[in-house]
Amino acid sequence: MRIEDLRQRLRAFGAGPGHQDHVLRQWLHAQPLEGGPRRPNAFLPKALRQALPQLADELAALGRVRSEHPGADGSARLLVALADGQTVESVLLPRDGVCVSTQVGCAVGCQFCMTGRSGLLRQLGSAEIVAQVVLARARRPVRKVVFMGMGEPAHNLDNVLEAIDLLGTMAGIGHKNLVFSTVGDLRVFERLPLGRVRPALALSLHTTRADLRARLLPRAPRIDPAELVARANHYAQITGYPIQYQWTLLEGINDTEEELDAIVRLLRGHYAVMNMIPYNEVPGLAFRRPARARAVEIARTLHRHGILTKLRQSAGQDVDGGCGQLRARALDAEGASAPAADGVPVRVVPFARADRRGAAGAPGGPSVPA
Numbered sequence: 001m002r003i004e005d006l007r008q009r010l011r012a013f014g015a016g017p018g019h020q021d022h023v024l025r026q027w028l029h030a031q032p033l034e035g036g037p038r039r040p041n042a043f044l045p046k047a048l049r050q051a052l053p054q055l056a057d058e059l060a061a062l063g064r065v066r067s068e069h070p071g072a073d074g075s076a077r078l079l080v081a082l083a084d085g086q087t088v089e090s091v092l093l094p095r096d097g098v099c100v101s102t103q104v105g106c107a108v109g110c111q112f113c114m115t116g117r118s119g120l121l122r123q124l125g126s127a128e129i130v131a132q133v134v135l136a137r138a139r140r141p142v143r144k145v146v147f148m149g150m151g152e153p154a155h156n157l158d159n160v161l162e163a164i165d166l167l168g169t170m171a172g173i174g175h176k177n178l179v180f181s182t183v184g185d186l187r188v189f190e191r192l193p194l195g196r197v198r199p200a201l202a203l204s205l206h207t208t209r210a211d212l213r214a215r216l217l218p219r220a221p222r223i224d225p226a227e228l229v230a231r232a233n234h235y236a237q238i239t240g241y242p243i244q245y246q247w248t249l250l251e252g253i254n255d256t257e258e259e260l261d262a263i264v265r266l267l268r269g270h271y272a273v274m275n276m277i278p279y280n281e282v283p284g285l286a287f288r289r290p291a292r293a294r295a296v297e298i299a300r301t302l303h304r305h306g307i308l309t310k311l312r313q314s315a316g317q318d319v320d321g322g323c324g325q326l327r328a329r330a331l332d333a334e335g336a337s338a339p340a341a342d343g344v345p346v347r348v349v350p351f352a353r354a355d356r357r358g359a360a361g362a363p364g365g366p367s368v369p370a
Helices: 003-010 017-029 047-063 112-120 126-137 153-170 186-194 208-215 225-239 257-267 292-304 326-332
Strands: 061-071 076-082 086-093 097-099 103-105 120-123 144-147 176-182 198-202 243-249 272-278 310-311
Touching: 003 047, 003 126, 003 153, 003 326, 017 047, 017 126, 017 153, 047 061, 061 126, 061 225, 076 126, 086 103, 097 126, 120 257, 120 272, 126 153, 144 272, 153 176, 153 186, 176 186, 186 208, 186 225, 225 243, 225 257, 225 272, 257 272, 257 292, 272 292, 292 310
Parallel strands: 097 144, 144 176, 176 198, 198 243, 243 272, 272 310
Antiparallel strands: 061 076, 076 086, 086 097, 103 120
């Protein structure tokens, strides 16, 4: 369901724009639809008042928490069941935030991600995206929404932008606290500046090398990292928000000295934050996270060279629930498997680890098969 479908449903019960906004605001704040500062009997049309219990049931059915997995860091991972029986993951973040999914599965096929291994099953409607925020608000305050769960938001752009518009205009969430995460797509750079709500932008970079990026993210648009950074920097100038670059640290793959030097050349002088995230290991994949000491060294090295760098951990990492792992475990428990997008399986390419001193492609560098 999309937000516009919901508005049309409300209009069918005689709701004008003000009535629609009232019901939507109550829902967005996880409050009873019949509540609010104005008495419904004196404000809402009779047909709409009578339909509110049914509407509440329909909205609740958009997403129900199937299981909740608290983390030691104050986060909690939610497995959310949708009305058609599919599931997605949401994460309640430690400081009043929530990370939401935008697709069931994902077509990008990131080699280090469990979600990417199943391919794309379907898009989420904008109301299903917002419903994850409502579920979170029923549990704790939410002042930040990160579109960084299952799926690639750029591949579901209309629904994601519709959700962002509603959250930024009626849910009391500041525009810079709505974070659009993407592997990089020209449509994102074209459309984000046009909205009345301009979210912050997080760009999944992971490497400065175009050839390695093509293998780590095999179905991402073939855009050179330097061009991605240039386009992202232009968006930062428009919005006044720093770009958040995401870099999943993979031992022996993208933690080399050559990569660090290239990051400095690429980002120095830009309005940006580099988020270094040690890999959340997925059973069955050969990738490994670097030792903690190495990750700290990387962050300090970049910081010394003028790159604002934050060493982050995947929220709730101790419950092994990131990158589609909760969904995968639930499917395994049911003896089911998710088909790949359009019946095309996502190929997992073996990666050999590099000697950190070796240049890419040189002896001791990462051996990445084509």
